[in-house]
Ligand SMILES: Nc1ncnc2c1ncn2[C@@H]1O[C@H](COP(=O)(O)OP(=O)(O)O)[C@@H](O)[C@H]1O
């Protein structure tokens with residue numbers, strides 16, 4: 001079996017490191033503070049949070065986890081949120097009755113499929129979800145655990161709350177949760193610039209409502225050890241500097257490291273017993289081939305100037321606004337570049353870091369470099 005895993009939440013043995021981060025998150029939350037954890041997509045936020053939940057559970061905290069990615073309306077929020085509560089509390093008649101009693105505008109239903117697995121659904125009793133119903137849904141966890149157990153609520157991909165902003169959802173949520181004295185909140189998100197604005201901008205509802213933590217890449221030495229060890233299980237040899245090369249080709253992003261390693265393993269397992277750089281290059285090519293339809297489409301949708309800028313960014317993401325950069329890559333005035341760059345960031349293609357700009361997907365970057373070559 002392939003010793004690498006990517007695409008979903010990973011657990012041991014596919015998960016390594018993050019001990020300090022786990023500890024810091026747990027300490028912050030158990031100390032009674034809210035926390036916002038940022039990192040670009042595919043850095044391992046959700047996997048880390050599953051570890052955090054295990055830890056919190058063992059300390060006697062109850063955790064409710066849900067993902068804003070699937071939320072696009074008040075209805076869907078209520079659905080996703082109450083389902084998460086059921087999951088934590090158990091799918092019982094009793095929980096259902098308390099929910100029905102506490103929230104007037106909804107009627108929760110529990111059915112059982114052929115295997116006896118409970119399935120949860122909701123009927124809405126209002127044509128348009130009222131603020132009152134929404135209020136009482138948000139207050140549910142606080143009410144369901146009166147003073148007993150401390151509770152942690154985890155909202156993944158929290159920046160997606162933006163999708164509901166027309167409805168003033170953000171304000172409403174903030175005004176409610178500040179009164180939840182036995183609940184602490186952990187917010188996770190991958191669109192750093194959106195989240196930072198939500199939590200650092202004085203005019204936004206969530207201003208100053210949580211401590212912030214940034215999740216970085218996995219440490220290099222540990223990643224190298226992980227790769228060497230996982231390959232060695234199949235008697236495949238990987239030298240340290242080849243492992244380094246693999247990490248570099250994956251943009252040092254946890255997901256892409258395991259993706260590429262997994263392709264390399266497939267290539268190697270039936271042929272050689274040692275990984276070299278050539279195999280890593282061939283495996284990268286394979287990944288780019290696999291995704292090329294998608295990449296072509298992504299590229300086609302850009303404006304001509306964005307295409308030009310993207311090609312420049314594939315070569316270098318540093319000093320993008322310098323005169324030298326403009327000259328080297330034949331770019332126009334800074335404001336034109338700024339506008340195109342914002343577009344690339346908003347569509348999730350480019351990430352803004354402290355001092356430079358990088359590709360969200362290192363293989364898309366390689367694809368672009370090949371267009372230019
Ligand atoms: N601590 C880790 N150790 C090993 N691989 C990891 C780790 N964290 C993340 N990954 C890799 O990254 C992929 C994406 O992780 P995920 O938790 O879904 O990230 P995010 O929630 O930030 O998008 C995982 O499927 C796995 O391949």
Ligand SMILES: [Mg+2]
Pocket residue numbers: 045046047156
């Ligand atoms: Mg995630």
